Amino acid sequence: MTSTPPAPDGAPPAAVDGPAVSLRIDAATPLEPHATGSAEEQPVLAFRGVHFYYGSFRAVKDVTVDIHRNRITALIGPSGCGKSTLLRTINRMNDLIPHTRLEGQVLFHGENLYAPYVDPVEVRRRVGMVFQKPNPFPKSIYDNVAFGPRVTGMKGNLDDLVEASLRRAALWNEVKDKLKQSGLSLSGGQQQRLCIARAIATEPELILMDEPCSALDPRATLQIEDLMAELTERYTIVIVTHNMQQAARASDYTVFLNMAEDRAGYIVEQDETTRIFTNPANKMTEDYVSGRFG
Ligand SMILES: Nc1ncnc2c1ncn2[C@@H]1O[C@H](COP(=O)(O)OP(=O)(O)O)[C@@H](O)[C@H]1O
Ligand SMILES: [Mg+2]
DSSP states (O other), X not given: XXXXXXXXXXXXXXXXTSOOOXXXXXXTOOOOTTOOSOGGGSOSEEEEEEEEXXXXXXXXXXXXXXXXXXXXXXXXXXXXXXXXXXXXXXXXXXXXXXXXXXXXXXXXXXXXXXXXXXXXXXXXXXXXXEOSSOOOOSSBHHHHHHHHHHHTTOOSOHHHHHHHHHHHTTOHHHHTXXXXXXXXXXXXXXXXXHHHHHHHTTOOSEEEEESTTTTSOHHHHHHHHHHHHHHTTTOEEEEEOSOHHHHHHXXXXXXXXXXXXXXXXXXXXXXXXXXXXXXXXXXXXXXXXXXXXX
């Protein structure tokens, strides 16, 4: 006889009985030698000298960044500088594009996400993603949220998990009486929160957001920003945005990328968001955040 421990308040049932995974990540995972400080200060995710190629074209070069736990990191920079490319390396979505190649390391709790034994499907469960245009499945609100847990075979009470995910996405009160309605019947802002609920239903650690508000009106945008701040209690967020006010308002750290002459994106400057926006070290950063180019 085994028994499942009760879930903590508001949390979905623990997924301890999920499928066997090949990504060997836990608190005891030894960290790479470059890591310093206590375990709590270790970044959840670390890029180390990352270059990314589409065929022979290098879209991103020499990126080294730490992504801090329970914080929001914004990637900013002009169109085409590789922000989306960089974001997609985190959940190995670029793997789905033929003739692409990554050099360097993307470390998740110190473990190389591109090691041969790592299963990209498991990576995508641990790293949720929200896209520019809200993209609910043409299914009910309930089935949208239940989709990931069903696919990954999560055990436990699905109703509870769907409710907890919708609550965390600040959508429950608006949809609790119409869970059987199509996700597509919701407003744009609600659809995006539904996509966030869908992303968090598999209990990821990291949530990636690629310009998640660019199709939304200002009110829905502010709702998503408020929600992001709440989500950092449990999750770590990396967001791409070309809205400077949004980066300044919503993020803790900002990474500014620009394009070199060979069109490869590289990091100009990265720092705490307040510093990037008030007292950047690099003139190019200052010009960009004050709207002088890009
Ligand atoms: N699937 C792809 N195949 C080939 N080149 C691509 C692909 N996706 C993006 N690129 C190129 O990579 C560079 C970075 O693109 P992207 O990451 O989308 O930039 P951003 O999100 O900053 O606008 C651009 O030059 C773009 O044309
Ligand atoms: Mg992009």
